[in-house]
Amino acid sequence: MSVLIINNVYKHFGGNPVLNGINMSLQKGKIYQMIGPNGCGKTTLINVISGMLKPDGGSIMYEGNDITKKGLYETYKTGIVRTWQIPQPFITLTTFENLLFSSDENSGESFVYAPTSTWHKDEERIMKRATEVMKMVGLSEKKDTISQNLSGGQQKLLELGRAIMSGAKLILMDEPIAGVNPTLAKEIFQKISTISQTQDITFCIVEHRLDISFQYVQHVFAMDEGKIIVEGTPNQIVKNSKVIETYLGV
Ligand SMILES: Nc1ncnc2c1ncn2[C@@H]1O[C@H](COP(=O)(O)OP(=O)(O)OP(=O)(O)O)[C@@H](O)[C@H]1O
Ligand SMILES: [Mg+2]
Structure with a gap:
């Protein structure tokens, strides 16, 4: 089932066409x-997908709902999150x-202001979930580390x-x-891969480092001048003459 359907989306900046009729369909739990x-x-x-910019034409459907005109916060509330849009880690x-x-x-406030003895079931469930998520992203050993003391890669995790x-x-x-x-970069993609499978989360990733990402992603959209020129598995993409000419430059 498609979770996200992008249909003929256009975007111009001051008369300059930047997205020129984008069509994409994403399935649940896959990495794109x-x-x-x-x-x-x-x-x-x-x-445009995250609601930060509104398209000039076309439509975006997410789980059967038209989100084309929704802003950033409304889109976020539907379950589409762009990682750096989350408020910067405190x-x-x-x-x-x-x-x-x-x-x-x-909001998390109750964890800070309420004594442990007054925590309710909700808090306990959130604590349990946070412990699971911390394990998922491989930061259990950094549980009590102040986030500004994490490495750049750990902050991404x-x-x-x-x-x-x-x-x-x-x-x-x-x-x-x-x-x-490279080691941490691989680890990040490994985590993304496990999380997509175990949590049924869909990922849509812009990335230039194909040597690493192509081992983990399932489907690739190759763009040029605001259009998707080819799509397919990483194997199909690396063999495609249009991609080789346009992107890989060989
Ligand atoms: N807010 C904006 N106002 C005007 N022009 C913009 C704006 N944002 C992007 N552009 C222009 O739109 C075009 C596409 O930019 P975009 O950032 O989407 O490219 P990109 O594929 O992400 O490139 P990169 O690989 O360098 O990150 C560029 O020509 C850019 O200058
Ligand atoms: Mg960019």
């Missing part, structure tokens, strides 16, 4: 990647506190954890492993 040369419209497409809070505060069920805690069902990421060392 968007590739394409600099300036071809990948980030703009993510902005840098003086620990990993665990950051996860608690991101819960869609609770925390962002991913916060997105899951927020109840996200479709997670959009713009270059999640940019500037991350």
Whole structure:
């Protein structure tokens, strides 16, 4: 079943066409990647899906509802989360506190202001979920580390954890492993892969580092000049002559 259907979406900036009739269909629980040369419209497409920008034409349906005209917050509430859109981690809070505060069920305040003895079932459930999510993103050993003392890659894992805690069902990421060392970059994609399978979360990721991402993603959209020129599995994409010519430049 398609969770997200993008139908003939257009976006212009001051008369400049940036998205030129985008059609995409995403299935639940799969990992999608968007590739394409600099300036071809990948980030703009993510902005349009997340509600940060409104398209000039076309429609976006999410789980059967028309979200084309919804703004950022309304779209976020439907379960579409762009990782960096989550309020910046409170840098003086620990990993665990950051996860608690991101819960869609609770503002997190009760954890801070109420003594443990007065916690209700809700709080206990959120604590349990935060512990699970912390394990999922591989930060259990950093439970009590203040988030500003986490490495750049660990902060990205925390962002991913916060997105899951927020109840996200479709997670959009713009270059999640940019500037991350190869070992941690692989680890981030491994986590994304496990999370997509175990939590049934759909991922839509813009990423240039194909050597790493192509081992984990299931479907690739290759863009050029605001259009999807080819789509398919990573194997099909690397063999496609249009992609080789346009993107890989060989
Ligand atoms: N807010 C804006 N106002 C005007 N032009 C914009 C705006 N945002 C993006 N553009 C232009 O739209 C085009 C597509 O930009 P976009 O950021 O979507 O590309 P991209 O594929 O993400 O590129 P990169 O790989 O470099 O991140 C570029 O020419 C860019 O200059
Ligand atoms: Mg971009």
